[in-house]
Amino acid sequence: MYSDVYELVLTSGDRELLLEEIDVLINSLYKTEVRSRVAEVLGKYKDKLAVVRQAVSRMREIKLEVARELPQKAVEDICAWVRKYLGEDVVVDFILKPELIGGATVYWEGRYGDYSLRKKLDNFQFSNTNLQINS
């Protein structure tokens, strides 16, 4: 349900934008400010925009901290991967954190994992230090 609407929302930024657009449509104001693709999809739900809005605002969120700003293509790839495994109602919140060097940290439903290059580097150096101490 609402797969086509979910398709409009890949990131938390997309969601904010779409919610604003739904609000615009609900209020029948500034129709020209709604993107054409959005207008096309939401046109199917013009009688229940409020319900669609609620569904969009209830989309589950995964938080990814990444080291670099990603191009749209990369965002789409990553979001496709996430939705494949976690479901179509998941939105990705990308947070820029250059100190991670590469990779990402993942926050999902109260769980956390650090898979950044910084972490790997720290672990590598820690194990090297331990080796030096033990030898």
Added chain:
Amino acid sequence: MDYQLISLIATGTAIVGVVAGYLDLGRRKSQEQQEAEKVLRQAQDKAEHVLRQAQDKALEILEKARLDTEARSEKLEVRLDRAEEKEITDFRKALGQTTTALVQAQIEGYKVKKMQEVDARAQEMVQQVTRAVLGKALDTAKHIALIKGALEEAKSAHVL
């Protein structure tokens, strides 16, 4: 008359005898007194002599005791001096060993601390350089690959 004469003579004789006896008695008394005084004086002399001897003996004993005490005191002092010297020598020796060991331990500790500081700084520098090099060396494609790799790891670790 004869009787009177005789009586007179007898009385006279008796008086003379009494007087003579009295005188003799007095003389004897005097002699006895003199003898008694002599004996007393001798006894006094003897007592004085014995007392003097006792005093001398006592003084002699006291002197001997004093000399013994002094001699023992001197010996004790010498022994104490020797013991004190030995104690001081031992203490100095122990102090010297302890001080040397302490200084060596401090030097070793300082060396280890400095080595650790140098290691830490070197590691920090390597870390900084590595980060800078890695950050610049990774292109967007590699970044995306790393992010996808991170998601795969998260899935394996059941974070996702």
